Amino acid sequence: MVNAMRIAVAGLGTVGAATAALLRRNAPILSQRAGRRLELVAVSSRDRRKNREIDLSGVEWVEDAEALAARPDIDIVVETIGGSEGIARALVTAALRNGKHVVTANKALVALHGQELAELAATRNVALAFEAAVAGGIPVLKTLREGLAANRVYEIHGILNGTSNFILTEMRETGRAFDDVLAEAQRLGYAEADPSFDVDGIDTAHKLAILTALAFGRQVDFASISIEGIRSIDPTDIAFASELGYRIKLLAIARQTERGVEQRVHPCMVPIKAPIAAAEGVFNAVVAAGDAVDKVLLVGRGAGGGPTASAIVADLVDIASGRIAPSFGIDPRHLLPPEPADIGERVGAYYLRLKVEDRPGVVADIAAILRAQGSSLESVVLGGRSQGLPVPLLLTTHDARERDMRQAVAHIAALPSVTETPCLIRIEGF
Amino acid sequence: MVNAMRIAVAGLGTVGAATAALLRRNAPILSQRAGRRLELVAVSSRDRRKNREIDLSGVEWVEDAEALAARPDIDIVVETIGGSEGIARALVTAALRNGKHVVTANKALVALHGQELAELAATRNVALAFEAAVAGGIPVLKTLREGLAANRVYEIHGILNGTSNFILTEMRETGRAFDDVLAEAQRLGYAEADPSFDVDGIDTAHKLAILTALAFGRQVDFASISIEGIRSIDPTDIAFASELGYRIKLLAIARQTERGVEQRVHPCMVPIKAPIAAAEGVFNAVVAAGDAVDKVLLVGRGAGGGPTASAIVADLVDIASGRIAPSFGIDPRHLLPPEPADIGERVGAYYLRLKVEDRPGVVADIAAILRAQGSSLESVVLGGRSQGLPVPLLLTTHDARERDMRQAVAHIAALPSVTETPCLIRIEGF
Numbered sequence: 001m002v003n004a005m006r007i008a009v010a011g012l013g014t015v016g017a018a019t020a021a022l023l024r025r026n027a028p029i030l031s032q033r034a035g036r037r038l039e040l041v042a043v044s045s046r047d048r049r050k051n052r053e054i055d056l057s058g059v060e061w062v063e064d065a066e067a068l069a070a071r072p073d074i075d076i077v078v079e080t081i082g083g084s085e086g087i088a089r090a091l092v093t094a095a096l097r098n099g100k101h102v103v104t105a106n107k108a109l110v111a112l113h114g115q116e117l118a119e120l121a122a123t124r125n126v127a128l129a130f131e132a133a134v135a136g137g138i139p140v141l142k143t144l145r146e147g148l149a150a151n152r153v154y155e156i157h158g159i160l161n162g163t164s165n166f167i168l169t170e171m172r173e174t175g176r177a178f179d180d181v182l183a184e185a186q187r188l189g190y191a192e193a194d195p196s197f198d199v200d201g202i203d204t205a206h207k208l209a210i211l212t213a214l215a216f217g218r219q220v221d222f223a224s225i226s227i228e229g230i231r232s233i234d235p236t237d238i239a240f241a242s243e244l245g246y247r248i249k250l251l252a253i254a255r256q257t258e259r260g261v262e263q264r265v266h267p268c269m270v271p272i273k274a275p276i277a278a279a280e281g282v283f284n285a286v287v288a289a290g291d292a293v294d295k296v297l298l299v300g301r302g303a304g305g306g307p308t309a310s311a312i313v314a315d316l317v318d319i320a321s322g323r324i325a326p327s328f329g330i331d332p333r334h335l336l337p338p339e340p341a342d343i344g345e346r347v348g349a350y351y352l353r354l355k356v357e358d359r360p361g362v363v364a365d366i367a368a369i370l371r372a373q374g375s376s377l378e379s380v381v382l383g384g385r386s387q388g389l390p391v392p393l394l395l396t397t398h399d400a401r402e403r404d405m406r407q408a409v410a411h412i413a414a415l416p417s418v419t420e421t422p423c424l425i426r427i428e429g430f
Numbered sequence: 431m432v433n434a435m436r437i438a439v440a441g442l443g444t445v446g447a448a449t450a451a452l453l454r455r456n457a458p459i460l461s462q463r464a465g466r467r468l469e470l471v472a473v474s475s476r477d478r479r480k481n482r483e484i485d486l487s488g489v490e491w492v493e494d495a496e497a498l499a500a501r502p503d504i505d506i507v508v509e510t511i512g513g514s515e516g517i518a519r520a521l522v523t524a525a526l527r528n529g530k531h532v533v534t535a536n537k538a539l540v541a542l543h544g545q546e547l548a549e550l551a552a553t554r555n556v557a558l559a560f561e562a563a564v565a566g567g568i569p570v571l572k573t574l575r576e577g578l579a580a581n582r583v584y585e586i587h588g589i590l591n592g593t594s595n596f597i598l599t600e601m602r603e604t605g606r607a608f609d610d611v612l613a614e615a616q617r618l619g620y621a622e623a624d625p626s627f628d629v630d631g632i633d634t635a636h637k638l639a640i641l642t643a644l645a646f647g648r649q650v651d652f653a654s655i656s657i658e659g660i661r662s663i664d665p666t667d668i669a670f671a672s673e674l675g676y677r678i679k680l681l682a683i684a685r686q687t688e689r690g691v692e693q694r695v696h697p698c699m700v701p702i703k704a705p706i707a708a709a710e711g712v713f714n715a716v717v718a719a720g721d722a723v724d725k726v727l728l729v730g731r732g733a734g735g736g737p738t739a740s741a742i743v744a745d746l747v748d749i750a751s752g753r754i755a756p757s758f759g760i761d762p763r764h765l766l767p768p769e770p771a772d773i774g775e776r777v778g779a780y781y782l783r784l785k786v787e788d789r790p791g792v793v794a795d796i797a798a799i800l801r802a803q804g805s806s807l808e809s810v811v812l813g814g815r816s817q818g819l820p821v822p823l824l825l826t827t828h829d830a831r832e833r834d835m836r837q838a839v840a841h842i843a844a845l846p847s848v849t850e851t852p853c854l855i856r857i858e859g860f
Contacts, residue, residue, distance in 0.1 A: 022580055022722050032647065032760045033579045131577075137723035139577025146576075146753070147561075147569025149463045150452055150743030217462065275729060278708050292452050293567035293730065293740035299705060300726035310722035313580030323576070323753040330462045 004037035005320040008074045010065040010091055011081035012045035015105050015132070017052040018305030019078060019312050024055060030313065034320035038313075041074055069094035076101040076319060078312060084108035096120045096128060101324075103315040105132035105308055111206035114213065114220040118332035127324045129315035134207040135160055135284045137307025138300040139314065144214045144288055145329040151290025153215040157253045157430070158286035159279050160207040162302045163191045163198035164230050164250040168267075169280045172238045172247070178231060190282060200229035201250060201265040208252035212263055213328045213335065215288065216256055220328070221263070221338035228266035232423050237353055240381065240394050241269050247277045248425065260341035267425055269351055274430040287430070344403035349378065349427040352409065354393040355420035358382075362417045363393070369415075373408035375400035390419040396427065434467035435750040438504045440495040440521055441511035442475035445535050445562070447482045448735030449508060449742050454485060460743065464750035468743075471504055499524035506531040506749060508742055514538035526550045526558060531754075533745040535562035535738055541636035544643065544650040548762035557754045559745035564637040565590055565714045567737025568730040569744065574644045574718055575759040581720025583645040587683045587860070588716035589709050590637040592732045593621045593628035594660050594680040598697075599710045602668045602677070608661060620712060630659035631680060631695040638682035642693055643758045643765065645718065646686055650758070651693070651768035658696035662853050667783055670811065670824050671699050677707045678855065690771035697855055699781055704860040717860070774833035779808065779857040782839065784823040785850035788812075792847045793823070799845075803838035805830035820849040826857065 007023070009016050023030065023040050031037045044062040062068060065087055068077055077095040079102060081088040088106055095102050096117065104110065110117070110130050121128035131141045135158070144153065159165050163185060170181045182199065185191035197203045205225045213220040230250050241248050246269035255262045270277050275297040279285035284302025289295045301307040318324070328335055356362045367377055375397045383392035397405070409422050437453070439446050453460065453470050461467045473486060474495040492498060495517055498507055507525040509532060511518040518536055525532050527550065534540065540547070540560050551558035561571045565588070574583065589595050593615060600611045612629065615621035627633045635655045643650040660680050671678050676699035685692045700707050705727045709715035714732025719725045731737040748754070758765055786792045797807055805827045813822035827835070839852050 018722075026580060026582060026721070029582060029647070030580065032764060033575075035761070138726055139573055142572065142577050143569055146748060147572050147744055148740065149747040150456060150460065150740045152456060152459060217459070275708065278705065290740065291456075292448075292736045292743070294737060296568055296728070296730040298726070298728055301724050306722045307724060310578065310580045310720065313722070314577055317579040318576060321755065323755065325751065325753065331465070334462060 002036045004039040005034065005316070006039050006041045006073055006075045007078060007316060008042040008044070008068040009040065009078045009080065010044045010068055011079065012043055012052060013080060014305045015308045015312070016043070016045070016080035017054050018309035019080065020056065021054045022309045022313050030317060034317045036320050038316055038320055042068060042071070044068060066091050066094060069098055069100065074100060076103060076316060079104040079106055082106055082108070084112045089113060092117060093120065096124055096126060099124050099126055101127040101319050103129045103312055103319070105130070105312060107133040107203065107206040107210060111209040111220060111222040114210065114327070115332060115335070118327040121327060122332050127319045128327045129319065130210070130327070131315050132308045132311035134210050135286055136300070136302040136304065137310045138284060138286065138298045138302065139311065140211070140286045140298055141214060143296070143298060144211065145325055148288060148290050148293055148296065151292045153288055153290045154256045155254065155289040156211050156215050156286065157251055157276065158211070159249055159276060159284055160252050160302065161198050161204045161250060162282035162284060163195065164204070165279065166190050166282045167199065168230060168233065168238070168248055168250065171233070171235060172242065175235050175239070177235055178233060199231055201227040204250060204252045205265045208254060208263055208265055211252070212254040212261060215254065216261055217328070217330055218261060218336045219338055221340060224263060224338060224340035226264040226266070226343045230267050233267055234353065234423065236392055236394070237351070237423065237425060244396065245272050246270060246427065247272055249276065251428070257341050259345055260339040262341045262343055262346065264343050269425055269427040270430055276430065344406070346402040347399050349399055350397045350405050351425040351427055352395045352397070353423040354395070354412065354418055355390045356393045357417045357419060358388065358391045359417065365415060365417065366395070366412055369411045370397060370408050373400070373404040375405055375408060432466045434469040435464065435746070436469050436471045436503055436505045437508060437746060438472040438474070438498040438501070439470065439508045439510065440474045440498055441509065442473055442482060443510060444735045445738045446473070446475070446510035447484050448739035449510065450486065451484045452739045452743050460747060464747045466750055468746055468750055472498060472501070474498060496521050496524060499528055499530065504530060506533060506746060508746070509534040509536055512536055512538070514542045519543060522547060523550065526554055526556060529554050529556055531557040531749050533559045533742055533749070535560070535742060537563040537633065537636040537640060541639040541650060541652040544640065544757065545762060545765070548757040551757060552762050557749045558757045559749065560640070560757070561745050562738045562741035564640050565716055566730070566732040566734065567740040568714060568716065568728045568732065569741065570641070570716045570728055571644060573726070573728060574641065575755055578718060578720050578723060578726065581722045583718055583720045584686045585684065585719040586641050586645050586716065587681055587706060588641070589679055589706060589714055590682050590732065591628050591634045591680060592712035592714060593625065594634070595709065596620050596712045597629065598660060598663065598668070598678055598680065601663070601665060602672065605665050605669070607665055608663060629661055631657040634680060634682045635695045638684060638693055638695055641682070642684040642691060645684065646691055647758070647760055648691060648766045649768055651770060654693060654768060654770035656694040656696070656773045660697050663697055664783065664853065666822055666824070667781070667853065667855060674826065675702050676700060676857065677702055679706065681858070687771050689775055690769035692771045692773055692776065694773050699855055699857040700860055706860065774836070776832040777829050779829055780827045780835050781855040781857055782825045782827070783853040784825070784842065784848055785820045786823045787847045787849060788818065788821045789847065795845060795847065796825070796842055799841045800827065800838050803830070803834040805835055805838060
């Protein structure tokens with residue numbers, strides 16, 4: 001057997017600690033599968049005293065994470081510190097520059113600096129692997145890069161944030177409001193104290209940027225993603241969606257169109273029968289569509305120590321076995337420029353929730369505006385009436401162009417009879 | 431760029447022809463992903479005149495498939511002839527022996543001779559890859575071998591035969607009988623003229639044997655699989671399952687138990703909410719459960735030219751890139767012996783369909799037999815009565831040991847009031 005692969009884990013939060021534990025627990029089968037021992041040599045973390053309930057005997061403790069990048073006795077640095085800048089970025093850059101392989105779970109870092117880091121790895125002839133950065137334990141990057149390598153992939157869509165999916169599932173099952181369920185998710189540890197990365201779609205967009213680059217062979221392009229979160233979703237929307245045979249999901253969607261690459265993150269109504277709709281609660285799901293294979297669906301746990309460590313250690317086994325693939329599937333210098341497509345050109349159906357004054361002619365006014373913008377109503381439900389107070393008006397449209405629809409919504413919002421900001425949700429057929 | 435990888439495709443049926451077409455259609459992206467050209471050098475097939483609607487200009491036509499194994503101008507042989515013996519086996523063996531990589535879609539060959547062939551590949555230091563042999567376009571072998579390499583996998587279950595799943599789905603949706611739907615599947619080209627490999631569970635078992643070997647690091651062991659097909663499933667069973675909140679699926683199940691490895695293929699009632707139940711029609715689905723990742727579900731097309739060619743060409747890209755993994759995940763000489771577990775020890779619930787004479791005391795007799803064998807009834811439905819003719823009696827039991835249940839069924843079948851062979855279906859919770 002060849003020499004052991006010497007590993008350092010930087011950051012001992014949930015993911016780093018689970019990685020260290022998994023390397024120890026499954027050491028014998030990992031050695032068999034990698035053809036060599038995976039040896040945890042050093043760890044770094046700010047707080048040494050915290051009880052992590054893992055056995056780190058024989059493992060060196062290093063105060064300064066960045067120092068790991070310079071040590072000659074380390075072959076691979078595992079970065080689980082997080083954040084697109086600061087120590088994480090400095091450590092990863094220094095490690096690659098020093099000819100060390102890097103495995104990271106850091107989606108923000110890869111979404112923002114993936115191109116630069118992949119090029120650095122390629123010039124140093126080392127691996128930069130980040131399976132854990134997208135969809136946790138589901139090997140979706142490997143599937144796109146290798147399993148579907150024969151395909152021209154033309155679409156990906158997925159549920160990539162377990163927190164948002166948990167909140168939407170819980171809202172549907174209990175009828176409770178967003179804020180209420182978010183507070184519960186925070187108590188359960190499913191949501192952070194500052195939940196904005198999760199519920200505002202940023203985390204999903206980081207992951208989508210990585211998927212898009214890999215699937216379409218293009219430079220990672222986080223900046224062009226159109227992002228909306230789930231804060232405006234209301235129990236009314238969810239109940240109405242169910243009645244119509246839909247689920248509301250926070251989706252990441254990337255499509256190769258004739259106009260370029262469309263990348264968007266937003267809540268979506270999807271048919272209950274769509275494969276993606278089956279992923280409930282904290283689960284993640286991804287559908288990739290390719291010209292030879294048609295559609296492949298992957299579902300599993302997108303977060304948590306065990307699943308994320310599973311992805312990190314799989315990357316370590318690949319590297320130790322000599323199965324080293326370019327980070328984004330091809331030589332990073334050959335990745336195409338991003339070519340973002342304007343999502344104003346999207347054609348599809350829409351759901352619109354309005355609050356309107358309950359008087360004659362309101363629906364007719366709205367229908368006229370939609371018609372003037374080339375859209376038309378598919379269904380209209382006027383909510384429970386109560387003594388002259390504003391009532392909810394729920395609409396769905398036939399296919400329309402996004403640009404026209406937005407213009408129509410702006411006109412509708414300006415009507416004196418419309419009393420609240422409208423909520424627009426796209427309907428995707430899949 | 432390094433030299434082209436020179437490929438021969440043996441067999442030009444649906445899969446072989448689709449592989450040749452895909453290599454041509456996606457040649458530019460395949461070169462980028464593999465880091466070298468994938469060049470189709472030669473094909474072999476019995477009938478040269480058949481119109482396959484693929485462009486084979488510049489490709490040499492060879493009459494004798496086995497001759498491909500000896501040619502110095504070929505690096506990889508793709509075998510799509512099929513069958514566990516005969517030309518396919520001879521060709522694959524000769525190609526490996528001559529130091530050529532082999533990619534095959536042949537599940538029967540790998541299920542029966544996988545150990546011997548994997549050892550031969552290892553000693554010759556070449557790849558033997560067979561992603562296309564299991565679940566068509568779904569990269570389930572790569573997922574088990576690499577994507578979940580960090581895990582101790584303890585269970586796999588899946589729907590691995592599209593023909594059977596199509597028949598069961600169609601029976602449920604239309605209420606029609608097995609024979610009727612089978613005939614339709616044959617007309618549509620979803621089922622062979624001789625459908626026994628598909629509907630009797632043999633094809634599913636071939637695939638399960640391969641999955642089990644890979645997931646549990648054991649020698650492939652087709653012979654120990656307990657196999658039942660779907661011929662005895664009746665529209666009554668399907669309707670009753672739906673009423674109880676179940677679907678009937680032909681499942682492949684492998685479990686690592688304390689008693690050894692359980693491998694079985696049989697129709698199963700699974701909860702409608704179980705992830706696997708979502709795969710309908712010709713789709714395949716596989717769930718793998720590992721100690722770190724928990725459960726991962728993969729769904730996609732399990733057969734057909736495009737999806738199967740997708741898997742074959744993915745193997746070719748891996749090999750051309752130098753990403754060569756042992757066929758069953760570890761050095762084949764270290765695979766553990768099979769250690770089959772007696773499925774008589776299975777503990778679970780059962781559904782039992784009987785035809786009984788419609789007279790007092792029949793249900794009591796049956797309940798007594800079940801009780802004597804340590805089982806008990808969960809639900810009983812006596813079918814529509816009609817002038818003294820035998821009526822269907824549908825039962826479900828609480829958890830019981832399979833051995834005891836079978837004994838009970840033997841006793842029940844022997845009752846004078848039971849007029850037909852009982853039909854026993856396992857209920858799995860997942």
